[in-house]
Amino acid sequence: PPGPGAVLDAATAFIRNFAAENPGTGDPRRRIAEVAAQVQRYGTYEHTPEELAFGARVAWRNAARCIGRLYWNNLTVRDMRHVQDPDGIAEQCFEHLRFATNGGRVRPVITVFAPDRPGRPAPTLLGEQLVRYADDPRSAHRVELAKELGWKGGETPFEVLPLLVQPGSGGRSPEFYEIPEDAVLEVPLTHPRHPGFAALGLRWYAVPAVCDMSLEIGGITYPAAPFNGWYMGTEIGSRNLGDTDRYDMLPAVAALFGLDTGSDRTLWRDRALVELNAAVLHSYDQAGVTIADHHTESTRFLAHVEREGKHGRPVPTDWSWIVPPLSGSATAVFHRYYDPPDPDLRPAFVHRTPPTALTCPHHA
Amino acid sequence: PPGPGAVLDAATAFIRNFAAENPGTGDPRRRIAEVAAQVQRYGTYEHTPEELAFGARVAWRNAARCIGRLYWNNLTVRDMRHVQDPDGIAEQCFEHLRFATNGGRVRPVITVFAPDRPGRPAPTLLGEQLVRYADDPRSAHRVELAKELGWKGGETPFEVLPLLVQPGSGGRSPEFYEIPEDAVLEVPLTHPRHPGFAALGLRWYAVPAVCDMSLEIGGITYPAAPFNGWYMGTEIGSRNLGDTDRYDMLPAVAALFGLDTGSDRTLWRDRALVELNAAVLHSYDQAGVTIADHHTESTRFLAHVEREGKHGRPVPTDWSWIVPPLSGSATAVFHRYYDPPDPDLRPAFVHRTPPTALTCPHHA
Ligand code: HEM
Numbered sequence: 007p008p009g010p011g012a013v014l015d016a017a018t019a020f021i022r023n024f025a026a027e028n029p030g031t032g033d034p035r036r037r038i039a040e041v042a043a044q045v046q047r048y049g050t051y052e053h054t055p056e057e058l059a060f061g062a063r064v065a066w067r068n069a070a071r072c073i074g075r076l077y078w079n080n081l082t083v084r085d086m087r088h089v090q091d092p093d094g095i096a097e098q099c100f101e102h103l104r105f106a107t108n109g110g111r112v113r114p115v116i117t118v119f120a121p122d123r124p125g126r127p128a129p130t131l132l133g134e135q136l137v138r139y140a141d142d143p144r145s146a147h148r149v150e151l152a153k154e155l156g157w158k159g160g161e162t163p164f165e166v167l168p169l170l171v172q173p174g175s176g177g178r179s180p181e182f183y184e185i186p187e188d189a190v191l192e193v194p195l196t197h198p199r200h201p202g203f204a205a206l207g208l209r210w211y212a213v214p215a216v217c218d219m220s221l222e223i224g225g226i227t228y229p230a231a232p233f234n235g236w237y238m239g240t241e242i243g244s245r246n247l248g249d250t251d252r253y254d255m256l257p258a259v260a261a262l263f264g265l266d267t268g269s270d271r272t273l274w275r276d277r278a279l280v281e282l283n284a285a286v287l288h289s290y291d292q293a294g295v296t297i298a299d300h301h302t303e304s305t306r307f308l309a310h311v312e313r314e315g316k317h318g319r320p321v322p323t324d325w326s327w328i329v330p331p332l333s334g335s336a337t338a339v340f341h342r343y344y345d346p347p348d349p350d351l352r353p354a355f356v357h358r359t360p361p362t363a364l365t366c367p368h369h370a
Numbered sequence: 371p372p373g374p375g376a377v378l379d380a381a382t383a384f385i386r387n388f389a390a391e392n393p394g395t396g397d398p399r400r401r402i403a404e405v406a407a408q409v410q411r412y413g414t415y416e417h418t419p420e421e422l423a424f425g426a427r428v429a430w431r432n433a434a435r436c437i438g439r440l441y442w443n444n445l446t447v448r449d450m451r452h453v454q455d456p457d458g459i460a461e462q463c464f465e466h467l468r469f470a471t472n473g474g475r476v477r478p479v480i481t482v483f484a485p486d487r488p489g490r491p492a493p494t495l496l497g498e499q500l501v502r503y504a505d506d507p508r509s510a511h512r513v514e515l516a517k518e519l520g521w522k523g524g525e526t527p528f529e530v531l532p533l534l535v536q537p538g539s540g541g542r543s544p545e546f547y548e549i550p551e552d553a554v555l556e557v558p559l560t561h562p563r564h565p566g567f568a569a570l571g572l573r574w575y576a577v578p579a580v581c582d583m584s585l586e587i588g589g590i591t592y593p594a595a596p597f598n599g600w601y602m603g604t605e606i607g608s609r610n611l612g613d614t615d616r617y618d619m620l621p622a623v624a625a626l627f628g629l630d631t632g633s634d635r636t637l638w639r640d641r642a643l644v645e646l647n648a649a650v651l652h653s654y655d656q657a658g659v660t661i662a663d664h665h666t667e668s669t670r671f672l673a674h675v676e677r678e679g680k681h682g683r684p685v686p687t688d689w690s691w692i693v694p695p696l697s698g699s700a701t702a703v704f705h706r707y708y709d710p711p712d713p714d715l716r717p718a719f720v721h722r723t724p725p726t727a728l729t730c731p732h733h734a
């Protein structure tokens with residue numbers, strides 16, 4: 007954990023930036039003095055609700071791998087810093103899901119729980135996203151842990167895993183909580199033209215709420231700060247359902263569409279991918295659940311780059327994450343360079359377990 | 371141009387590497403002394419044919435943006451360093467094309483013309499590739515230049531541009547040469563299932579011979595050193611024919627296949643891309659012309675990375691160029707990190723006009 011000097015430096019930089027971008031919020035020198043006194047006394051300090059909201063939004067704006075940043079200033083920030091016990095955290099995660107789901111009109115939301123304090127690490131959420139399925143190979147570890155804790159389940163396809171909350175201190179083991187049905191909106195997948203597609207039994211959830219990243223603002227770390235946007239179709243159609251180490255559905259889709267899988271050269275994988283992605287967009291549309299296609303989201307991202315440029319701000323960007331995994335060169339984001347990512351930029355979302363060099367860049 | 375000190379340093383490093391990778395070729399110290407004497411006297415030195423061939427192959431091996439490197443050691447190196455006059459250069463470029471075409475069984479070939487010498491820049495080839503079409507928007511500059519030089523043509527679709535040779539010195543203007551028909555194999559594009567596709571009138575050539583990069587080996591620059599492999603289908607189907615600033619064929623293909631272009635969400639671009647790519651692979655296969663699909667070439671590249679690893683050699687790699695522009699995540703190369711590119715690595719192919727920051731990373 008950073009010492010008081012580092013905390014104060016980071017806090018000062020953040021407060022200055024907060025004041026610069028929020029004219030009329032008072033003299034930053036006064037606020038810095040206040041923060042300095044808190045840091046000297048407690049080794050940490052408390053963000054105002056306005057600072058927290060601004061910090062979370064700028065963390066999104068700074069997310070070099072996120073194509074969805076055009077709406078960074080419209081993030082709903084739920085200030086739950088007073089919630090510290092596992093039961094309360096679970097309850098507020100469910101509320102987060104309900105609020106974000108919004109009957110299908112998905113809202114970008116972050117819920118910020120208590121930060122780490124000197125000698126007192128905060129509770130965390132185990133797993134990658136609030137909602138995950140037990141038969142997703144990516145969740146094997148969480149399934150194992152849930153079962154060790156006594157969870158009975160994971161026998162049927164697309165079973166929603168319980169939430170796992172790791173208390174912050176005292177060596178206590180995680181608690182598990184079944185996610186209430188009314189907190190998880192799901193979409194069964196059908197195809198716009200192939201009636202047999204439904205029989206594949208595929209489905210996905212509406213709200214991708216990432217919970218394995220810490221929110222870092224001005225020297226303060228919020229390790230439990232789940233956030234969500236809406237889905238971009240390729241995340242489900244290309245990656246979650248298509249990747250060979252995920253649901254690996256391309257062979258089944260190819261069989262359904264009668265594609266010739268005898269050779270790579272028939273482009274059966276490419277065709278199956280398009281059908282799978284078409285099914286995802288179609289099904290979410292039918293269900294009235296917000297989802298973006300990768301063409302639209304690419305156009306929006308370039309609008310974001312332009313708008314930020316008008317404000318004189320760089321847009322740190324990781325090309326390999328921004329370019330969609332389907333039809334890369336058919337999207338406008340493919341054909342240009344961007345400002346390079348800066349790992350030291352803050353506020354930021356930071357992976358709690360830093361990816362090791364040889365894992366997939368898209369599974370970090 | 372590098373001074374004698376820089377040339378000798380680069381030469382020494384190269385000769386040492388040549389000796390290390392080619393046991394039994396004699397004592398590198400003796401060769402280095404010989405080279406040093408040449409450099410001291412002339413400011414440059416002459417590669418042996420073996421050094422030249424090795425240098426060209428290693429330049430390919432070092433090409434961080436090339437997915438086709440598995441066969442780096444099978445490059446045919448045509449030593450044409452004695453050819454200096456425009457007529458001779460043009461003639462040998464045509465011979466290059468004939469040899470590389472090989473009746474359709476495309477062979478990877480490089481032809482190395484005279485190097486730059488102190489105060490005597492060598493002739494160069496203008497344009498990106500030996501074969502280019504006049505109605506390709508990327509060739510607008512070459513078309514203009516050819517017409518200024520007196521070329522009559524460029525009125526019909528897919529007309530092959532003349533070769534433009536820029537003499538090395540004396541402020542002489544470029545010479546232009548019509549490429550003989552027997553040097554350019556072309557493939558008219560048809561679709562495996564849609565008979566109407568042929569009516570689009572699309573075609574492409576067999577041999578992509580890049581001529582806008584210099585070959586740099588051990589301190590010597592060969593500015594005219596056209597090289598080719600075989601095509602990977604996406605270069606034609608996704609980029610040359612699909613990009614909006616190239617032939618921009620997705621709308622026409624979509625119309626042909628009756629796709630609903632009313633919304634991005636129908637994925638009509640993605641479907642049209644797959645059909646266009648399928649047509650390319652199918653047509654080259656039908657014509658008996660070598661072409662790789664992106665799935666196969668991805669698998670080969672990973673075999674290359676593994677084999678190089680066994681030799682203890684890094685494989686500098688530019689992820690954004692290696693991952694194919696179609697169905698990125700459905701190829702194995704997508705899902706991992708690589709050794710970073712090293713712009714100082716030599717031998718290397720180097721763009722003669724360095725790309726500026728805001729051009730497309732894929733049009734450098
Ligand atoms: C509003 C709609 C949004 C869309 C369409 C969107 C889209 C995406 C996509 C496609 C990715 C790449 C995911 C992957 O390949 O695994 C991504 C990554 C990311 N997004 Fe967004 N996003 C949205 C909202 C948000 C919000 C609200 C936040 C935070 C407040 C956010 C922060 C991030 C971060 C930190 C990453 C990188 C994740 C990592 O490194 O694993 N995004 N986004």
Ligand code: HEM
Pocket residue numbers: 426429430433435436437438439441445478479480583597598599600601602605662667691719732734
């Ligand atoms: C044998 C079959 C080959 C295949 C399938 C192949 C494939 C590719 C592809 C797909 C690209 C990216 C092109 C683009 O996006 O514009 C590329 C780039 C490149 N290749 Fe290869 N290649 C092959 C042979 C060669 C050979 C023989 C050489 C040199 C001796 C070579 C050197 C390069 C270089 C230098 C680049 C980067 C070009 C640039 O920066 O513009 N390749 N290759």
